[in-house]
Structure formats: C-alpha cells, structure tokens
Amino acid sequence: MRQLMPLILLSILCGATSSFADADTNSITVETVTQAARLTGLQFSDAKYRLMLPGLRDQVASYEVLRKFPLSNAVPSAMLFNPIPVGAKFDVHRKKFKPASPGKVQLPKNMDELAYYSIGELGALIKSRQITSVQLTSFFLERLKRYGPKLECIVTLTESLALQQARQADKEIAAGKYRGPLHGIPFGVKDLLTTKGIPTTWGTAPYKNQIIDEDATVVKRLQDAGAILVAKLSMGELAWGEVWYGGMTRNPWNLKDGSSGSSAGPAAATSAGLVPFAIGSETHGSIISPCDRCGITGLRPSYGRISRTGAMALTWSMDKLGPICRTVEDCAIVFNTIYGPDGIDQTLCDLPFNYEAKARWQKLRIAYLKKDFENEKGERKENDAATLAKLRSLGATLVPIELPKLPIHDISFVISVEGAAAFDDLTISGRDDLMKRQGQHTWPNAFREARLFPAVEYIQATRVRYLLIQETARVLKDVDVFVAPSLAGDSELLTNLTGHPCVVVPNGFSKAGTPTSICFIGNLFKEAEILEIAKAYQDSTDFHKKHPDLDKERLVKE
DSSP states (O other): OGGGSOHHHHHHHTTOOTTOOOOOGGGOOHHHHHHHHHTTTOOOOHHHHHHHHHHHHHHHHHHHHHHHSOOOTTOOOSSOOOOOOTTOOOOOOOOOOBOOOOOSOOOOSSGGGGGGOOHHHHHHHHHTTSSOHHHHHHHHHHHHHHHHHHHTOEEEEOHHHHHHHHHHHHHHHHTTOOOOTTTTOEEEEETTBOBTTBOOOTTSGGGTTOOOOSOOHHHHHHHHTTOEEEEEEOOSTTSSSSEETTEEOEETTEEEEEOOSSSHHHHHHHHTTSSSOEEEEESSSTTHHHHHHHTOEEEEOOTTSBOOTTBOOSOTTTOEEEEEESSHHHHHHHHHHHBBOOSSOTTOOOOOOOOBTTOOGGGSOEEEOHHHHHTOOHHHHHHHHHHHHHHHHTTOOEEEOOOOOOOHHHHTTHHHHHHHHHTHHHHHHTGGGGSSOOSTTSHHHHHHHHTTSOHHHHHHHHHHHHHHHHHHHHHTTTOSEEEEESSSSSHHHHHHHHTOOEEEEEEEEOTTSOEEEEEEEESTTOHHHHHHHHHHHHHTOOGGGOOOOTTOGGGSOO
16 A cells, blocks of 8 residues: 555655755655645645654655666566457458559659659569669668758768668679568668667757667568668657757748657658658657648557567557558558567567458448547648548448547546656756756656656556546447547547557648648557558548658748
8 A cells, every 4th residue: 555655745755856865754744744745636634644654754765765776768667558448359360461563663764753652662663673772772861961951850860871781682682582572672760769889869968879789679670671771860859749959850841840749750751752761659649740740641550569679668558659651551561561579578469460452441330530520620621521522432431430538638647657757767867957848848847747646646547548448449349440630639649548550641731731631540450451441542632642842942941
C-alpha cells in the first residue's frame, strides 16, 4: 500500500527543486502533508496526517535511492501495455505479400522527376539496371544538400555510409543477388532511431553529441533488405512539435509554416522529394499531423507491430514506429520489411500481414464517423465530403458509427507521466534547461508537472483505458475499417490510446494551396485491410502526385 502513495506528495515532501537536492525528512510535517494533499484534491484529518508522517519520511529515503540508481532511456517498464480486447481472435494464416506491379518503368528524360517516383518505380529502374544505386543515392544526397538547409530537416547526412552501402548494393545486383523492392533504395530515419557510429540526438541539445553505437531493429531490417541510409532527419525535441535544437523544420508547401511534428523531418523530406521514404514515429499524432501538413502518406501501425528496440522511448504504452511515404503501396512495401518480433521488444505480436494490392476491398465492412465529419468546418469539411462521395462512387457502403464516450482527454496524462519517467535524469540534473523550447507547453515543464501526478490516478487512468479498449472493440465488432477526419474529433487520441492502426492520405488542398488529408482506421493488426482501401481511394485521385515547388520565390524563407 505504501508504494501507491501519490507521487505528488513525494515530490513536494522531498523539497524538489530544479536540482533535486537531498531532502531533510524531518522537515516533513502535518502542515507539509496538508498542503501537498490539497494538490491531489483530497483532504484528511490532522490525526490521519500524523499517522502518515513516519511512512512518508521512509518513502523519501527510498526515492532518493531510486534517483541515484542508473536507468537509461533504453530500459523499458515492467508493466507492458496490452491493447488486445478480451476474447479477441486473430487470423494466423500467412499469405504471400502481393504488391502491385509498377508496370514498365523508364528512366525519365528530366532526372529531377526521379525525386517523386514511388519505391516500386525506383526499384524497377534499379532491378532493370537502368540506374545504379550509387547514381540514385548520389541524386538524393544532392537534393538533401540543396534543399535540406531550407527545410531545416537534416540532423546528420550519412553520405559516406550511404555511398558505401550503394556500392555494395550495385555489386550484389550485378551478381544476380537481388534482395527485393528496397534493394538500392535510399531512405531516412527520424533521429530517435539508433545508428551505429552516428549521433542520435533525439532533437535536443542535451543529447546532440550522443552516440548509441548500435543499429535499431528497424534500421537493421531495412539495411538487410538492401536499403540505403542517407540521413538522420529532424524531430521535435524529445518527440514534440517541429522545433529542434537546429531550428524549426519547414513545411515544403509554405516555408513560413512549420512541418508539424514530431516526425517533422521525415514528413518534410519525403514531401520535398529529398528521400523516397522515411521512418517516423507516433505517440499522439506524430505521423498523422506532419503527413497532413506536408501532403504525403503515412502508416501508423498497431501497437505491438514494429520493434522499438533502438528507438527513443517517450511513452512505453503508446509509442509506435511507422513508414512515411509517397503512396499507400510504398507504405505496404516498407511495413512488410520492418514488422514482426525481434526477440527483444516484448510488446510485439507475431501475426501475419496479408496485403494484396488487388484485393476486393468492397467486401470489407466500412464505417465513418458521421458526427465528426458533420462538425467540421470550411475547406476541410468540403474536401472530406468529397472523399466520402468518392468512396461511395467506388462501391463503398458507409455505415455511421460513434466511438465510445469515455474521458480520454482526462487520461491522456499517461503520455507525460511515462515521458517524465523516461527522462527522469534530464529533469533531476537540471539539464532540461538546455532544451530550446521552454515555457508552459513544453517538455521541461510537462515533465516537472508530471512528477506531481498521483500514482493512484495513473493506475486509475490505465483502468479507464482498459474499458476504452473493450468498448472500442464492441463498437468495431461489425466493422473492418472506418473513415475519420484527420484533425477533427477524438479518433486520433482515442485510437492511439487503444493501439489501432491508421493510414493517412492526402485528399485535397486549401485555397492557399496547402494539403489536407483523410484517415482510414482499422482493427488491431489489420494493416492490410486499411492499406487496401486507402490504396483504392488514392488510385482514384491525383492529390499524391502533386508536389511542392521548392524553387518558387514565395516559398523562400525570409
């Protein structure tokens, strides 16, 4: 019972300051505990407070020991989040991965057009020996050098490694050892993934010289597939926003705006044709939001699909890695390469990914969040209405549904509480003062606030989250996919809390010429279904084929 005492008491009782000096336990009095309890919204009698004093003083000593015990960001919590609802059953039959054929692909006369070729198209050019991996890699390295500073999206250019890997890819392909559609294809990663011998900065000054000398599982799998790492791309500090220690990552469609975050660099670089694809991450909108802002396609997989070994931990129960690409098909190709258990990340489920590009998606039961769409306003409402009309014209029967009405915003503090634990040393040491963003709505302040959340309330929030998982499963019992506005309503937060997968695709533009998007959300581990219907929609439109003009004078940053 003692271990469940509210954390808020412990922080105040310990006399916590920015340096977390050792506390004088004798200074803990009835008055101290009374004041601390007020912040929890609780009140007891003086007699009960006096009974608490000896135990609270003992607890202070225990916390001082814990604070001195070395725990790196890589050490996970023993409390593993389980997104699977009671009684859920999953298909375990594995089928062959069936992407679409890119058709006959020719090298363009204007080589700049390669910047916006899909993975399938670039792979066809390499496989047919119309271009070498060295040539393609050099092309994208040049674009990164040319436009990267304008977008403020590059943390580290890995030119030497990339050319070495490209030469090896060309050697293997020439010898007939073709590894698949990613062989020889350049890519970038959000700078929260470890890379051997290369800094992994997490986007913030306290860690800008950090080298974790190993490759993350996702990086290993891409390199094993023959892909070429060309850049570590920017992220908002510790996975919040688009501001990092090197600047503010820009929206390629309008450089006066940020690219949104926290997968800021992967989204901006992919949108601008600086890389064919990149790996991002999402805890609460960090793939959906920058993909929406930058007009590209992203996949936020189910929780427990892709290994986070080697990825910066922010919120162990919500962090997810996923591909950011030009097309839905590209997302399927990359996901097929990186998903599945690695024997280290204990949250992973070993379930199949049975994607078929030509699947008869009309057989799927498709719903939509009717009230969320109705509550939208302006250009987004118009674009989303057009999307729903397009889906109906393609043969979809859209059934209205409503997601559970539970206090999800009131339990979302689990993000900052787990984040405060992940970066406990940063707060205690006072090195959070080195971070670029300081103020009320920033991580340094949020982590300090999170130390004052009662532990009991954190556990209660996880119990509400359990109910949310069960209730969402009930709503989706007869649904395979549902369509949701990208930025309206509660679906983004709710499905991040439950761990459901989402594909975000561009669906139009504002009058100012900036992109908008739509989301396709599915049941746990059903990425194939949402990709199949999202591909059908995307193939019927041309929004993903439009690209920002980085040389336009109006886009030059002042």
